[in-house]
Structures are given as structure tokens and as C-alpha cells.
Amino acid sequence: MFWKFDLHTSSHLEALLDKEDVTLTELMDEEDVLQECKAQNRRLLMFLCQDQSMQELVRLITTEPPTGVEETKYPNIACELLTSDVGVINDKLGNEEPLLDSLYAFLEQPSPLNPLLASFFSKTIGNLITRKTEQVIHTFLQKKDGFLSLVLKHIDTSAMMDVLLRLISCVEPPPLRLETLTWLNEQKLAQRLIELIHPERDDERQSNASQTLCDIIRLSRDQASQLQEISQPDPLLAVLESQECVEQLLQNMFSGERTESCIVNGIQVLLTLLEIRRPVEVYFISLVIKPPNLQFLSYTVNSSILLAIQPHLIHFHQLLLEPPKPMLTTLGVLEEPLGNTRLHVARLVASLLYTSSASHAVVAQELCRLNTLNLLLDLFFKYTWNNFLHLQVELCVAAIVRPCAHEMRLQPGLGTQEKFKPNQDTSQEQDLTETPTSEPSDTSENSAHNLMVTHVSVSAV
Numbered sequence: 001m002f003w004k005f006d007l008h009t010s011s012h013l014e015a016l017l018d019k020e021d022v023t024l025t026e027l028m029d030e031e032d033v034l035q036e037c038k039a040q041n042r043r044l045l046m047f048l049c050q051d052q053s054m055q056e057l058v059r060l061i062t063t064e065p066p067t068g069v070e071e072t073k074y075p076n077i078a079c080e081l082l083t084s085d086v087g088v089i090n091d092k093l094g095n096e097e098p099l100l101d102s103l104y105a106f107l108e109q110p111s112p113l114n115p116l117l118a119s120f121f122s123k124t125i126g127n128l129i130t131r132k133t134e135q136v137i138h139t140f141l142q143k144k145d146g147f148l149s150l151v152l153k154h155i156d157t158s159a160m161m162d163v164l165l166r167l168i169s170c171v172e173p174p175p176l177r178l179e180t181l182t183w184l185n186e187q188k189l190a191q192r193l194i195e196l197i198h199p200e201r202d203d204e205r206q207s208n209a210s211q212t213l214c215d216i217i218r219l220s221r222d223q224a225s226q227l228q229e230i231s232q233p234d235p236l237l238a239v240l241e242s243q244e245c246v247e248q249l250l251q252n253m254f255s256g257e258r259t260e261s262c263i264v265n266g267i268q269v270l271l272t273l274l275e276i277r278r279p280v281e282v283y284f285i286s287l288v289i290k291p292p293n294l295q296f297l298s299y300t301v302n303s304s305i306l307l308a309i310q311p312h313l314i315h316f317h318q319l320l321l322e323p324p325k326p327m328l329t330t331l332g333v334l335e336e337p338l339g340n341t342r343l344h345v346a347r348l349v350a351s352l353l354y355t356s357s358a359s360h361a362v363v364a365q366e367l368c369r370l371n372t373l374n375l376l377l378d379l380f381f382k383y384t385w386n387n388f389l390h391l392q393v394e395l396c397v398a399a400i401v402r403p404c405a406h407e408m409r410l411q412p413g414l415g416t417q418e419k420f421k422p423n424q425d426t427s428q429e430q431d432l433t434e435t436p437t438s439e440p441s442d443t444s445e446n447s448a449h450n451l452m453v454t455h456v457s458v459s460a461v
Contacts, residue, residue: 017043024048024056028077037084048081049092054099057082061120062106072116079120083127093124094132100140107150118159126166133171137180148187155196156205161212164189168236169219177223178232185235190216190245197269198252203261210265213240214272241273246308254315260341263319267344273305274351301355306363309352313363316345317370320379338383346376346392353399373400 013030016022027033027047036044047053060078065071082093093099106113106121128136141147154160167184171177193216196209220237239245253266324339349372352363367373373396380393 013041013044017047022047024053025074028074028081034077034080034084037081037086037089040086045086045088049088051096054092054096055102058093058099058102061124062103062117064114064117075117075120079123082124085127085131090128090131094128094135097140100136104140104144104147107147107154111154111156113154113157113159115157115159118154118157122159122162122166125163126170129166130170133176137167137171137183142183148184148189148192152192152196155193155208155212156202158208161208161215164212165215165219168216169223178234181234181236185239190236190239191248194245194249194252194269197249197262197265199255199257199259199262201262206261206265210268213269216240217269217272218275241302241305243304243308246270246273246305250308250312250315254312260324260339263341264344267348270305270309270348271344271351274301274348274355276301276355306352306355310363310366313366313372314370316348317372317375319345320372320375338379338386338389342379343386343388343392346379346389346396349373349376350392350395350399353396 013027013032013036016026016030024047027044033044037048048057057078060075061082065075082089093103103121103125106117125136151160151163167180171180190213193209193213197206197213201209216236217240220234220240224234224237249266249269253263320342322342323336324341327334327337349367352367355363376393376396380390383389
């Protein structure tokens with residue numbers, strides 16, 4: 001499509017606006033209406049900002065259109081007009097409570113929502129959250145007691161995920177964002193999303209809840225890294241990383257009838273919680289000149305996460321012993337496929353072995369006691385063509401054979417030559433022995449590391 005900039009492009013549109021009985025539909029039939037709106041055509045904006053026109057635009061994006069493919073044209077154009085990022089339209093829609101009520105009424109419809117209309121609603125409310133934050137969130141949404149319940153009710157529609165993520169990532173300035181996060185935390189957003197990852201819930205609802213939790217964790221950690229001047233921690237992230245919250249997730253996964261959807265989606269959340277952000281310095285070891293203003297940021301997984309997972313390692317081990325049902329393939333029937341569940345368990349074990357924490361030794365010892373690494377090696381040789389499994393087993397072995405993951409990290413101000421010096425002076429050794437506060441932790445983790453190395457070596461033999 002070519003944008004036209006000569007003086008005659010809006011002549012037909014202007015002629016329509018000269019009519020006393022011009023309708024919104026007639027204007028939306030013009031191919032240049034969106035271009036003229038973004039160009040802030042004064043007469044067009046005056047017409048669009050009339051109460052009747054705005055109500056009609058909101059109705060188009062929230063009401064099921066009549067049957068027919070062509071009928072999706074007007075809701076699409078209406079959404080583009082409402083989200084064209086024109087100040088007068090944002091002000092009209094964000095400041096008029098009757099319009100917001102009409103928009104909000106879309107959430108009160110019974111499930112399932114029309115996916116197309118849900119995307120229009122999400123885009124429109126998301127634009128208002130970004131542009132009219134104070135009015136939409138604090139003046140309108142927070143007064144709606146059932147807002148979060150309605151969004152979670154329709155979480156099986158992917159567009160509702162975007163609404164939640166907009167509330168978390170698109171609110172500025174930082175103090176206002178913290179206030180919004182506090183409100184969401186008071187509404188127990190994290191706990192209610194975890195409740196949706198349950199065997200009794202449908203697969204789509206579990207999948208979207210899991211993806212939303214993963215996105216919240218990553219967005220919150222990124223924001224915490226970028227906004228270090230904010231002294232108060234992210235309340236949602238603090239709850240998600242708490243031992244109680246992780247235990248609730250694990251109980252949902254293993255209580256009652258176990259389903260692949262619940263276990264896989266739950267493991268996805270655990271893997272996100274166990275993600276480690278390595279220092280940026282690692283990527284510039286070989287460079288003589290490092291980029292200016294380089295920040296050395298790393299993230300250590302909260303030990304409470306590992307403490308919550310450790311008692312349930314036996315359940316994950318048991319999953320490795322349970323192959324899924326035979327699978328029909330183009331080459332015939334595969335009697336014992338590896339399955340998505342067991343692959344995700346292998347990913348979880350690899351992630352646990354790479355995690356740095358004071359309680360890492362406890363997890364390693366439990367994995368040795370359960371003989372989980374031997375079982376993974378058996379699966380490695382049983383499924384000789386499964387590269388996805390081979391990668392995870394390789395990561396497990398690499399994490400065990402090399403020194404503990406946290407010792408491989410570069411500390412700020414510590415050079416690589418000093419880090420890997422083969423011989424140290426006796427005076428340095430004496431200084432190290434005079435720091436009893438760090439010795440027990442190192443000894444415990446080193447013993448666990450040695451146990452894992454011995455365990456794998458014996459298995460290989």
C-alpha cells in the first residue's frame with residue numbers, strides 16, 4: 001500500500017464529512033480513513049470523538065459480528081482507529097467512564113470469547129493502559145472488584161494473557177508500576193494463576209496460565225535489573241520465588257491423577273524460576289577493550305525454590321520410569337516412546353545441576369540417592385536417535401564433571417589468570433582457613449560435587 005501525500009487524497013473524505021447525515025460506516029468504507037486519522041484530520045477527529053461515534057466503535061470491537069467474513073472488516077478498522085495513538089481519541093476513550101464500561105462489558109460475556117474480538121479488546125485496553133495509565137488502572141480497573149477474576153476466567157483465550165502482561169510491563173513511571181504490582185499481588189494473581197495449573201483444568205487454560213507465569217517472572221527480573229534505583233522488591237516476583245508458592249505448584253502437579261499437560265506446564269514454570277543470568281563479562285573475556293558502561297549483572301536462584309523442589313525429586317524420578325502409551329508413527333508403532341514428560345524431567349534435572357545455591361548440595365545428594373543420573377544415562381543409550389534427550393544428558397554430565405556452576409562464574413575484579421592459578425602460596429591457603437564462615441558451605445558443596453563425579457564415573461564403568 002502506498003501512502004499518498006498530495007492535496008487531493010482527502011477530497012472524497014471531506015465531501016462525506018460535508019454531508020449532514022454521514023454515517024460512521026460510510027467513513028470506514030474509505031480506504032484513506034486510517035491514514036487521515038493518524039494525520040490528525042481535524043474534521044474527521046471531531047466526528048470520531050462524538051459520543052455516538054465512540055460508542056459505535058467500542059460496540060464494533062466488543063459485539064459478535066453477524067455471520068460472514070466481510071463483517072470482520074468494520075471491527076478491524078474500528079480497532080485500528082481506537083488504537084491509532086491519537087491524543088484526542090485516547091483522551092476521549094480513557095476519560096469517559098461510560099465508554100470504559102462498554103469496553104469492560106466484553107469481559108462479562110460467557111466463555112468462550114470470540115478470539116478475534118478478544119484480540120481487539122486486548123489491543124485497545126492495552127493501549128489505554130500504556131497511554132492513560134492513571135485513569136484506566138487506578139480510577140477505573142481497581143474499582144472493579146471482579147476484574148482479575150474475569151480475566152482469569154477467560155485465560156483460555158490467549159489475548160487475555162496480553163492484558164495481564166500489559167499491566168506488568170507497560171506501566172510507567174516506576175513508582176506507579178510498583179503500585180500496580182502491589183495491587184495485583186493483593187489480588188493474589190500469582191497464586192490464582194498457579195491454581196489454574198491443575199489436572200482438573202483443561203489443557204488450554206493450563207498452558208496459558210503457565211506461559212503467563214513464565215512471562216511474569218522474566219519481565220519482573222528484567223525490570224529489577226534495569227531499575228536498580230528502586231529499593232522495594234517486586235512483590236509478584238517475591239511471591240513466585242517463595243517456597244510456599246513453589247510447593248503449591250508441585251502439589252498441584254502431583255496430587256490426584258497425574259496428567260501430562262499439568263506436569264509439563266508446571267515444569268515450564270520451574271525451569272523459568274531456575275534460569276540463571278550469567279554476568280555480561282563472560283562474553284567479553286577475549287576482548288582487549290570492553291564496551292563502555294558495561295554492567296556486570298548476574299542472577300542467583302533463590303534457595304527457597306530448591307528447598308521446595310527437593311522433596312519432590314522422587315516424584316520426578318518416578319516419571320522417568322513411566323513411559324507413555326505406544327505411539328503410532330509413519331514407520332509403525334513405537335512401543336515405548338520417550339515422551340514429552342520425561343524429556344521435560346531431563347531438562348529440569350539439568351537445570352537443577354547448573355543452579356548455584358547454598359542448598360545445591362542437598363539437591364545433588366538426593367539425585368545421587370535416587371540414582372537419577374544412572375537412569376538418565378540408561379535412557380540416553382536406549383533412545384539413540386533422540387537428540388533432544390542427548391543434549392539434556394550432556395548438560396547434566398557437563399555440570400557434574402566441571403567444578404560447581406557458581407565457581408565457574410567470574411567475580412567482579414577477579415582476573416582469569418588469578419582465578420585459574422594452579423599453585424597458590426601457603427600464606428593464601430592460611431588466609432582461606434581463617435574464614436570459617438564460608439568453609440562449611442564450600443565443604444558441603446564440594447563433597448556433594450565429588451559424590452556426583454564419583455557416581456557418574458561408576459555409572460560409566
